[in-house]
Amino acid sequence: MGGPRTLSQVLLLSAFGIAFVSSTVSVTGNTTQENSTSSTPSTVSKESCRGVNLQDPSRSIFAAVDSLVGELSCKRKENASLSEDSFVEVEQNIRRIVESSIKVFLDLGTNESGSDVLEQIGILDNLDVENYKDPSFIRLWFSLKMTFLLPFVNERFLIQLGNKNFSCGSFQELVKSLSEGIEPSQTTRKQQIYRNFILGYLTRKNLEEPGCIENVNGSEDWVEKNLKSFLVFATLQELKTINSNFSTRDVLEKLSPRQKAELILDPESDESGDVDIVREIITSVTKSGNEELLTQFFQDFTQLRKQVLNS
Known part of the structure; x- marks a missing residue:
């Protein structure tokens, strides 16, 4: 009973502890309001069950998750003393926090649209300039956080994502994760991702490396890094506009x-x-x-x- 806590327990307590504090603040506010309007308790009760109070706790949980992901990414890069098995265990535990938190949020919340779910959770809030240029962080962020939210991804979110100043390495990590995370049969979803995120990002002129055409070995390598399975949704004219050196001969089979x-x-x-x-x-x-x-x-x-x- 009094022994040392496991890594899983520490992670769960840290994430949900933050959420508990936010929830307590929210409940305290509601209690004050209820006391000041005691003549209409039924109205206050209805107000408190509309799901709006879930936003702060949910954002707190995901902010805690971002901190954990950042620490994990840092320790991996520094080859910290944790073994590979320990790293895998940490990833699995963070993944459980995210999956269960999303389930609770959706079960208790209102039937929001995909956009509202992503905004209320604050999925992009904790990405900063350092993260944009860190492919290892982006891989973990997607694997541990975005994977469970793919059903709620829509045009507005994808445009926002494409406007972030990712390095080409981080962008390519996202394309790889999306290509692996979306079923081949979901052609409408994949086309939406290509149009609003991939094409939007690759055609931007205000990036350090427009089109991500540097550090690639020919057109086949460029396609493999920047388009993956989304290649088939592009027109040849778009490909040539993005990459003036694009050769259809090199990718004919694709x-x-x-x-x-x-x-x-x-x-x-x-x-x-x-x-x-x-x-x-x-x-x-x-x-x-x-x-x-x-x-x-x-x-x-x-x-x-x-x-x-x-x-």
């Missing part, structure tokens, strides 16, 4: 049927007149054995051809 059709029909593309590339594209879609892929290619080709002829 292109979607629509992108391949776009390549053949693009009058400004050097590759469109390249017989070898055209032959390679046709061969790749006809010999794939995937009838759905073949149908999609010719549908896209027909649609894009009409657009070219009418332009």
Whole structure:
């Protein structure tokens, strides 16, 4: 009973202790209000159950989590005395805090929209300039915090995320985590992430490294680092606008049927007149054995051809 506390107990007490203090302050305020309006206790009771009082405790919990993530990231970089197993245990314990806190917040709160959930929790509040340039912190932040909130991500949040001054390394860590965290079948969600976050960030001119085109070994490496599975949602024109050295030849196998059709029909593309590339594209879609892929290619080709002829 009186023995030393485990690491898990310390983490839970630190996070929920902060939330308890905030909750106590909130309750004290409500009690004062109730005493001053004792003639209408039913009204006060209704006011206190609308979920608005959950915001401060929830933000406190997630602020504590950010502090724990920052400390964990720091100790990892400094090769602290903690063993790898201890690091893994800490990550698992923080993950439990976040998962259970979100569940409690959603169970007790009102049916807010995704935007309100993210704002009330204050998901971006504790990211600062140092974090923006620290890929290891961003990896932990996403793994331990954002993973459980992906269902609530929407256009407004993604635009906000794309406007943060992440270093290319941190941005690439986010793209990797999002690519792994979103199911391939969630095409609408993935397209939303590409349009509002990835494209928004890569087309910004006020970054230290616009387009993240430095420290890459060719177009395939650039795509792998900055687009991952979101490549198929880009147009070839967007890719060339972001990266003037972009080569479709280097990533031909990764292109979607629509992108391949776009390549053949693009009058400004050097590759469109390249017989070898055209032959390679046709061969790749006809010999794939995937009838759905073949149908999609010719549908896209027909649609894009009409657009070219009418332009």
